[in-house]
Amino acid sequence: MITICVASGKGGAGKTSIAAALAAMARPTCVFADCDVDAANGAIALGAATTAREPYFAGPGFMINSEICTGCGLCEASCRFAAIRSEGDPPRFMIVSELCERCGACYERCPIKAVVTYEKTAGELFVSTTRLGIAIVHAELVPGEDTSGKLVRKVRERAQAIAGEHATIIVDAPPGIGCPVIASISGCDLIIVVVEASASGIRDAERLAKLIVSMGRRTIAIINKAGLNPDMDARARDMLKAMGIPLAGEMPFHPSLRSAEESGETWMTVDSVARHSVASALRAIQGLIDSIGDGSRVAAIEEEKP
Ligand code: SF4
Numbered sequence: 591m592i593t594i595c596v597a598s599g600k601g602g603a604g605k606t607s608i609a610a611a612l613a614a615m616a617r618p619t620c621v622f623a624d625c626d627v628d629a630a631n632g633a634i635a636l637g638a639a640t641t642a643r644e645p646y647f648a649g650p651g652f653m654i655n656s657e658i659c660t661g662c663g664l665c666e667a668s669c670r671f672a673a674i675r676s677e678g679d680p681p682r683f684m685i686v687s688e689l690c691e692r693c694g695a696c697y698e699r700c701p702i703k704a705v706v707t708y709e710k711t712a713g714e715l716f717v718s719t720t721r722l723g724i725a726i727v728h729a730e731l732v733p734g735e736d737t738s739g740k741l742v743r744k745v746r747e748r749a750q751a752i753a754g755e756h757a758t759i760i761v762d763a764p765p766g767i768g769c770p771v772i773a774s775i776s777g778c779d780l781i782i783v784v785v786e787a788s789a790s791g792i793r794d795a796e797r798l799a800k801l802i803v804s805m806g807r808r809t810i811a812i813i814n815k816a817g818l819n820p821d822m823d824a825r826a827r828d829m830l831k832a833m834g835i836p837l838a839g840e841m842p843f844h845p846s847l848r849s850a851e852e853s854g855e856t857w858m859t860v861d862s863v864a865r866h867s868v869a870s871a872l873r874a875i876q877g878l879i880d881s882i883g884d885g886s887r888v889a890a891i892e893e894e895k896p
């Protein structure tokens with residue numbers, strides 16, 4: 591089994607499109623793990639239909655049992671996050687779940703155990719099949735929940751459980767360099783950094799590259815939306831060179847790639863000069879995957895026709 595993570599630092603850099611193209615290459619022995627749990631779009635990119643779903647529990651939530659609460663207010667005084675409110679006379683106390691950090695202080699403080707715990711649903715995990723014939727594991731975190739790293743781990747664990755011994759897992763990482771990104775990168779055999787050839791794209795990719803280098807992961811890069819601004823292309827190349835990250839190739843900014851995305855196709859199906867660049871970059875990645883060599887293999891890249 592080989593796990594390849596596609597990350598970019600910046601949102602909208604083309605990470606999911608490149609991950610989807612890799613998945614198209616790697617079928618049928620591929621599982622796609624969409625770890626962008628705050629804004630998953632891999633299922634859309636791959637035309638997925640959900641076959642199984644399950645709730646995601648991040649840990650206990652807290653609530654007040656109003657049947658036995660005496661209204662003493664000790665819980666409110668113990669909450670450092672102003673998550674306990676009262677209303678009426680005599681006061682009736684309640685916990686605002688959106689503000690609750692689940693520290694448990696009120697639970698400990700209540701003298702009569704009127705603060706109780708419950709299993710709080712923090713999101714949902716889905717397994718879907720795609721029109722490519724591969725499985726995708728994806729998830730949705732409830733807005734305001736802060737356990738995205740834990741949910742990323744669940745997505746990856748489920749993808750591993752579905753994947754066979756010789757399967758390739760394509761991990762689509764969220765943007766940024768925070769906890770869910772680290773959870774997406776950890777333990778992967780290869781990280782592909784997608785650098786958007788723009789000032790913000792290069793800056794965010796550089797921050798990500800520093801993180802990956804500090805984690806000691808095998809890394810390769812793709813410059814996306816190349817050709818619009820030669821200065822930006824050069825800056826992206828210079829940044830990667832300074833970081834010691836090999837460049838697999840440059841994807842041009844081409845209308846056919848955008849059209850493919852909008853019609854729910856992967857970049858492997860484009861019928862234009864852009865296809866040569868896509869195939870060339872993916873072939874370089876193929877070579878690196880082969881060099882990792884545990885028997886896993888993505889399918890041969892067919893440059894002429896998908
Ligand atoms: S668990 Fe902590 S944050 Fe939540 S209401 Fe109780 S004291 Fe406040």
Ligand code: SF4
Pocket residue numbers: 654655658659660661662663664665666683699700701702703704705
């Ligand atoms: S500490 Fe307990 S009894 Fe007092 S107001 Fe809070 S929940 Fe009610």
